[in-house]
Amino acid sequence: MNIFLLGSDQRIVRAARVSFAKDEQVQIERDIKLIRYLLENRHSSPFEHVVVAFESSEDFWLDLLRRVKNPTFQAYFDGKFIWLNLRNIINALDYIPQKVMHTLKERLPATYAVIKGEEVNGYSTDKAYIREKRETSSGFIALVDSLELDSPMDYYTFVVECPIFVARQWFRHRFGSYNEVSRRYVSYEPSFYIPAYLRKQAKHNKQASLDQPIDEPWNSQFLEKIGFYIKELNKLYLQMVEKEVAKEIARGILPQFMKTRFYWTVPRISLDNFISLRIHESAQKEIREFALAIKEMVGYKEWDKTMRL
Numbered sequence: 396m397n398i399f400l401l402g403s404d405q406r407i408v409r410a411a412r413v414s415f416a417k418d419e420q421v422q423i424e425r426d427i428k429l430i431r432y433l434l435e436n437r438h439s440s441p442f443e444h445v446v447v448a449f450e451s452s453e454d455f456w457l458d459l460l461r462r463v464k465n466p467t468f469q470a471y472f473d474g475k476f477i478w479l480n481l482r483n484i485i486n487a488l489d490y491i492p493q494k495v496m497h498t499l500k501e502r503l504p505a506t507y508a509v510i511k512g513e514e515v516n517g518y519s520t521d522k523a524y525i526r527e528k529r530e531t532s533s534g535f536i537a538l539v540d541s542l543e544l545d546s547p548m549d550y551y552t553f554v555v556e557c558p559i560f561v562a563r564q565w566f567r568h569r570f571g572s573y574n575e576v577s578r579r580y581v582s583y584e585p586s587f588y589i590p591a592y593l594r595k596q597a598k599h600n601k602q603a604s605l606d607q608p609i610d611e612p613w614n615s616q617f618l619e620k621i622g623f624y625i626k627e628l629n630k631l632y633l634q635m636v637e638k639e640v641a642k643e644i645a646r647g648i649l650p651q652f653m654k655t656r657f658y659w660t661v662p663r664i665s666l667d668n669f670i671s672l673r674i675h676e677s678a679q680k681e682i683r684e685f686a687l688a689i690k691e692m693v694g695y696k697e698w699d700k701t702m703r704l
Contacts, residue, residue, distance in 0.1 A: 445480060
């Protein structure tokens, strides 16, 4: 049986710690405690950034779907491999082949031990924080990892920094897993994106823009005001936090130009859908730049064309 795995013990921790903007840290003892905490308190989303693919049959896949009595359980079959993220494996432990469990024990020693209630004797880490990175006008996107088996379910993990308004468009692509910095937890001084110029509204597309600046002096005057208000709102935010206003309330005044950071683990069929929709000329320039950067890094394989919607 061929078995492949995307991720590590550290990947789970990174996806959890990004909420606190501390995903670059490695503190093994604390990391293991965090994995245990996540599992015991049912904070399940970080486990979705580990993905397993194992060779199997359609009959086994259908039997697995029938036997797991959990309406949230998801497993995908591409004709050769069954694909599950770790969250779904945890919900189907009694039915996962022993060879797959042995691979988990080897590749995720800490997480496996925590799941099984055993003593932890190892901890796996990512080979690198990122493999490849692209800058855009409003942020960056970096490839963390990939699992490619020439399947529509090939998986990729990215870390992205972008303005809030770009992230909210991004999260409309639902077939994938996200974990994001939370301003409920962090109070460090935020960074902001200010465009080089203010684009004109398109005349025949209510949601699009023309890639040309509005007339002067309005372009310069508005950009100056944007910079002024961002500075003042940021100053007010920091003052409120200093005076013990709850971060979850104080964050409400921060504008959508503020940058956020998130992890995105996504199957190829959904990634291709993102690329084809977001490189279109009608897509917003900022997110189009990200889609083009993704295409440069991992290509576009047209699996989305097999979908009707």
